[in-house]
Structure formats: C-alpha cells, structure tokens
Amino acid sequence: MMPPAALQGLRVLDLSRVLAGPMAAQILADLGADVIKIERPGRGDDSREWAPPMMVPAPQSPLDESVYFWTCNRGKRSATVDIASADGQALVARLAREADVIIENYKAGTLARYGLDYESLRAVNPRLVYCSITGFGQTGPYSDRAGYDTIIQALGGLMSITGDPDGAPGGGPRKSGLAVVDQMTALYSVIAVLAALQERQVSGQGQWVDMSLLDVQVAALTNIGMNYLASGKVPGRMGNRLGTVYPSDNFQCSDGELMLIVGNDMQFQRFCSVMGLTELASDPRFARNSDRLAHVAELEPLLRKAFAQKTVAECEALLSEAGVPAAPINNIEQVFDDPQVISRKLLREVRRPDGTVARTLASPIRMSRSPMLDDRPPPRLGGHTADVQEGWPPLT
Numbered sequence: 001m002m003p004p005a006a007l008q009g010l011r012v013l014d015l016s017r018v019l020a021g022p023m024a025a026q027i028l029a030d031l032g033a034d035v036i037k038i039e040r041p042g043r044g045d046d047s048r049e050w051a052p053p054m055m056v057p058a059p060q061s062p063l064d065e066s067v068y069f070w071t072c073n074r075g076k077r078s079a080t081v082d083i084a085s086a087d088g089q090a091l092v093a094r095l096a097r098e099a100d101v102i103i104e105n106y107k108a109g110t111l112a113r114y115g116l117d118y119e120s121l122r123a124v125n126p127r128l129v130y131c132s133i134t135g136f137g138q139t140g141p142y143s144d145r146a147g148y149d150t151i152i153q154a155l156g157g158l159m160s161i162t163g164d165p166d167g168a169p170g171g172g173p174r175k176s177g178l179a180v181v182d183q184m185t186a187l188y189s190v191i192a193v194l195a196a197l198q199e200r201q202v203s204g205q206g207q208w209v210d211m212s213l214l215d216v217q218v219a220a221l222t223n224i225g226m227n228y229l230a231s232g233k234v235p236g237r238m239g240n241r242l243g244t245v246y247p248s249d250n251f252q253c254s255d256g257e258l259m260l261i262v263g264n265d266m267q268f269q270r271f272c273s274v275m276g277l278t279e280l281a282s283d284p285r286f287a288r289n290s291d292r293l294a295h296v297a298e299l300e301p302l303l304r305k306a307f308a309q310k311t312v313a314e315c316e317a318l319l320s321e322a323g324v325p326a327a328p329i330n331n332i333e334q335v336f337d338d339p340q341v342i343s344r345k346l347l348r349e350v351r352r353p354d355g356t357v358a359r360t361l362a363s364p365i366r367m368s369r370s371p372m373l374d375d376r377p378p379p380r381l382g383g384h385t386a387d388v389q390e391g392w393p394p395l396t
Helices: 020-030 067-071 086-098 118-124 149-155 180-203 213-219 222-231 265-274 289-294 296-308 312-321 332-337 339-343
Strands: 011-015 034-039 076-080 101-104 129-134 208-212 248-252 257-261 326-328 347-351 357-361
Touching (some): 011 020, 020 129, 020 180, 034 086, 149 180, 149 213, 180 213, 208 213, 265 289, 265 312, 312 326, 332 339
Parallel strands (some): 101 129
Antiparallel strands (some): 257 326
C-alpha cells in the first residue's frame, strides 16, 4: 500500500491567476494538498486563454488545453465563482471556513471590497494561513501598481546584469528566458506557507503572508547585491562570464558551444592538462584565479583557439574525466533527450479523464517515503463547481 503524500489532508483555496500564485498552489498539490481553484465563470484563469500553443492541435474545449495553464495547475479542482456577487462571496467564505491555506494574487485592497480579505476571512477561520502575492507588496508607495515578471526584472536590477556588455555585439539589458521572478516568488511563498502552518501547531493561529515579486527579486540579488553594498561599485553586464572566477564563459567548439566554469586553481591545472595547454598552467600570469581575472584579455584568445579545434563532445568528455565543470549549451529538444534528464524521470505522462495521454514536466522534488502526486491533469474549467456549493467536498 502506498504511503500518504506529505501534505495529505491539507486544504488549499487557490484564488490566484497566471503563474506565481498558481505555481505555489501546484507545488502544494504535488505534495498531496487538496487544492480548489476559484475561477471566473466562462473564462477562468487568464492563462487558459493564452494560446497557442495548445496541448492538442484542435481541442474541443480550448480553455482546458492551454499549455501555459497546464504549466502550473495540475492536480487541482476547479470551481467557477463570481466573487462580485453576494452568492459568490458567501461560497468562498464557506470554503475558507474549512480551508487551511488561501493563496491569492489580486492587487492590494481588491478582495477587501468583496469581504474576502485576510481580516474578513480570519473572522470565520482564525487558523487560516492567508498568502497574498502581489508585484510590490501590501505597503509602500508602489503597493497599488500592477506588476509583471519582466517589469520586476527591470525594476529589481536583474536586467541590468543580464546580457552582454554595452558596446559588445548584441549588447544591452535582457530579460531572462524564463519568468524567474514569478517562479522564485512561488517557491518563497510555499516556504512561508509551510512555516506559518508549522507555527500554527504551536499558537493555534493562522497569519497573513505578504509576498512581493519585487521583494523576492531584490533578495535574489544575493552576492551581486552584497558586492555592491560592500564596495559601492555598480555591477554591469558580463554576458555568460562570471565576475569571480576565470575561465568561466561559453566557448565555440568546432560544432557547437560549450559552457565552462573553472572554479579553482587545481581545476585550472587539470583543465590545461586535458586541453593541451600545459604551458599555461605554469605561466605566472595565469597561476592563480586572481591572476587569471587580471589577465583575461591575454588568456581568453588562447582558450578560444583550443576549443575551436575540438568538438563539443570531445571537450565535454575530456573535461568531465578531469573533474572540470562543463556542459553543452542544449536546446530544449536536447534537454529532454539527455540521459540524466531521462534517468531522473523529469517528464511525466498524464492521463486525462477521456483516457488520452499528455506529456508534462514533473516535479523536481524527490522524497524517500512520501510520494509526489505530479501525474494528475489540471482541472476542466468549472468541473467541480457543483461539488463545492455546500462547502468543502471530500476527495473521491
């Protein structure tokens, strides 16, 4: 008999849309929580309409087959509710009375107009952990602004350090290829919710978790932000090169590109040995990492010449054997064909209610005893509306 999932019995009411909030709720669902998603009648989560692409070429119900929606809503139930109506507000309040967690990402103050804010729902359920996710938080001069991931990447400094330097071909600020701020905010939100649930074990009381995309992005500046605070020097864009160690960059091989990071002096010695550059290992300009950083202009062309004479596979094999971190720069097709990705089962086959199968991303969480429930499809729009009319229905 399979053991219970880690969060079995936890009830989560998901009032969020698009990515950060839904992803946080999905992580809890993957861990076993019972998640009911509240959606607008007729349209649902905004991301249901973000298509193409679709999960299938010609879906009978397009709102149920958006790839974006499938990204962060698996394993939930869906109820369509008009929260602007008295009946809709009453229904959400009934569900909140039995919930452990609410996740919402409306603009600050919006849900108070409907009596669905933290203070209103705490009155019916003092044990409720209520997580609000906004662009800028519940306080401060920007609290009434809408915030999207790329806007926060710009405002929070990430775009200023992402991309090639000014003056280089294609130089200038660039957004990340993924909505990294939304995803980091989802992860921080899950951590905060689980911490609040743990604290509830002691106090018996829930609390309000105020999560801001901008707060998360500023915290995520980590060593780059700390370097500025310590030195007062504003960092710039360095492309794929790290500011702390060298060699660290992408290098063109004879048939593709490879990413390399030589993290210490011993690795540099081994790197030189396997790449046929033994004379560089004893060169006083390059002996220590600080020396290599000071003499990048002299070292870089020598490295690029060596890489250009070998294939990506040759370089990867040599460097792996020497214990030097390096990897090909894979496209997405190559990622899913990678033997390590296959071995770790990072692709799931999910069976829909009609029996058809869809390929989806798996949760990266692995637990030795508790199973992950990441093989369930997202809900059909409003598919559980009738079930929730009188309160929280049992899972079947």
